[in-house]
Amino acid sequence: MSDKHADVVIVGASHGGSEVSSRLRQGGFTGTIALLGAEPYLPYQRPPLSKAFLAGEMTVEQLLIRSPESYTKAGIEWHPSTVVESIDRTTHSLRLGNGEAFGYGKLVLATGGRPRQLTIPGSELQGLHYMRSIADVDALRPGFVAGAKLVIVGGGYIGLEVAAVAVKHGLDVEIVEFAPRVLARVAGPELSAFYEAAHRAAGVKLRLSTGVEGFDPAPGKPGHVGAVRCADGTVLPADLVLVAVGLVPNIELARDAGLAMGNGIVVDEFTQTSDPDILAIGDCTEHPLPFLDGQRVRLESVPNAVEQARVAASVLNGQPKAYAAVPWFWSDQYNLKLQSVGLSHGHDRVVIRPARTPEGFVAFYLKDGRMIAADCVNSITEFTAAKRLVTEKTIVDPAALADPAVEMKSLLAAKV
Numbered sequence: 481m482s483d484k485h486a487d488v489v490i491v492g493a494s495h496g497g498s499e500v501s502s503r504l505r506q507g508g509f510t511g512t513i514a515l516l517g518a519e520p521y522l523p524y525q526r527p528p529l530s531k532a533f534l535a536g537e538m539t540v541e542q543l544l545i546r547s548p549e550s551y552t553k554a555g556i557e558w559h560p561s562t563v564v565e566s567i568d569r570t571t572h573s574l575r576l577g578n579g580e581a582f583g584y585g586k587l588v589l590a591t592g593g594r595p596r597q598l599t600i601p602g603s604e605l606q607g608l609h610y611m612r613s614i615a616d617v618d619a620l621r622p623g624f625v626a627g628a629k630l631v632i633v634g635g636g637y638i639g640l641e642v643a644a645v646a647v648k649h650g651l652d653v654e655i656v657e658f659a660p661r662v663l664a665r666v667a668g669p670e671l672s673a674f675y676e677a678a679h680r681a682a683g684v685k686l687r688l689s690t691g692v693e694g695f696d697p698a699p700g701k702p703g704h705v706g707a708v709r710c711a712d713g714t715v716l717p718a719d720l721v722l723v724a725v726g727l728v729p730n731i732e733l734a735r736d737a738g739l740a741m742g743n744g745i746v747v748d749e750f751t752q753t754s755d756p757d758i759l760a761i762g763d764c765t766e767h768p769l770p771f772l773d774g775q776r777v778r779l780e781s782v783p784n785a786v787e788q789a790r791v792a793a794s795v796l797n798g799q800p801k802a803y804a805a806v807p808w809f810w811s812d813q814y815n816l817k818l819q820s821v822g823l824s825h826g827h828d829r830v831v832i833r834p835a836r837t838p839e840g841f842v843a844f845y846l847k848d849g850r851m852i853a854a855d856c857v858n859s860i861t862e863f864t865a866a867k868r869l870v871t872e873k874t875i876v877d878p879a880a881l882a883d884p885a886v887e888m889k890s891l892l893a894a895k896v
């Protein structure tokens with residue numbers, strides 16, 4: 481039995497875990513901090529995995545959220561390749577994968593999520609890939625070569641971002657999407673249509689309203705995928721397949737320890753779980769969003785993980801400051817930089833504002849006359865203004881919003 485112990489133990493060394501460790505010190509925490517992570521890397525940025533890192537434009541060192549020295553300097557003890565298997569809440573102790581125990585004063589769960597796996601016939605074949613980690617990109621890379629046939633299952637952000645990099649690298653890319661449009665879960669039809677046109681123009685094939693029934697082995701290459709069988713009867717030859725069909729939150733540790741569960745680990749606006757000594761942050765949590773009048777959501781974004789980390793650190797430092805941010809998100813595909821703010825669910829009106837550049841797009845989502853969300857591509861001025869209009873749920877004049885001659889600035893000034 482080991483006598484390892486820290487005053488604050490953070491499980492999960494990624495966006496949330498790194499941020500909470502650093503914010504704790506910034507807030508004056510003088511106790512011991514241990515950051516335990518299953519991966520062999522210091523916390524790194526995940527968004528570039530499907531963008532610049534996959535494109536070979538970034539190294540692992542450039543992915544790191546903070547330098548190795550910054551953890552040492554702040555006295556944050558990092559434990560790589562360390563899997564936490566269970567929590568004993570009575571003894572305030574974790575059981576690690578190597579059988580050791582690790583004691584905690586307070587515990588922060590920042591365990592994130594993992595890609596949803598397919599279990600249809602042929603899912604076990606080699607050449608089928610998922611994308612969540614550096615290891616996943618490393619596994620994909622050898623087959624990611626010009627001329628290879630890549631089938632992407634799922635037309636969400638990760639699928640689309642990988643398609644953009646792949647087609648630029650000369651791969652032959654086809655996306656198979658069950659819904660009638662890409663980004664159906666997260667975006668309005670106008671934004672979906674914008675991205676569908678951009679991908680088609682770049683040479684990506686889109687097969688919409690089509691499920692995938694299974695994967696066939698390659699003739700002469702036993703155990704390796706050779707084709708994707710679609711529900712519409714089409715068989716698509718494939719040298720490699722990326723499955724990007726969503727995320728499953730890593731909640732098992734918390735669930736097995738008896739913490740309250742919803743569509744994630746249930747926390748309040750102070751990231752507090754049902755155990756007063758355990759907090760949880762990031763993709764693994766379900767939390768009330770003040771912006772939605774306390775409606776509970778589980779968000780998958782870096783800004784959310786960082787905001788919850790800020791809240792958790794404030795609580796652990798004895799100066800609790802509740803979750804206050806409005807959700808926002810970004811995506812990079814080709815030279816299209818999307819910035820989205822708010823959540824468009826429940827909108828009753830969409831206002832499209834003609835973009836200032838041919839490669840731009842701006843959609844505002846209104847509910848009862850108030851702006852609740854915006855999607856802006858290559859439109860930083862509109863996004864900056866929308867961030868304020870959405871945060872303040874401003875009543876806006878749709879005609880002025882749609883008129884590019886009306887400056888966004890004046891809408892901010894005119895708010896009631």
Ligand SMILES: Cc1cc2nc3c(=O)[nH]c(=O)nc-3n(C[C@H](O)[C@H](O)[C@H](O)COP(=O)(O)OP(=O)(O)OC[C@H]3O[C@@H](n4cnc5c(N)ncnc54)[C@H](O)[C@@H]3O)c2cc1C
Pocket residue numbers: 491492493494495496497516517518519526527528529530562563564565590591592593611612613638730733761762763764779780781782783785808809810811812
């Ligand atoms: C390819 C890709 C592109 C993305 N692009 C964007 C983007 O453009 N914009 C954006 O806002 N968001 C993007 N995201 C989402 C964003 O990366 C996540 O929201 C963010 O990483 C969440 O951070 P987290 O700390 O909550 O969890 P994670 O980043 O999932 O980290 C959790 C960590 O905990 C570890 N862990 C889990 N269980 C245990 C255990 N029992 N013991 C020890 N360690 C454990 C995991 O190994 C992992 O390292 C993208 C994600 C991916 C995969």
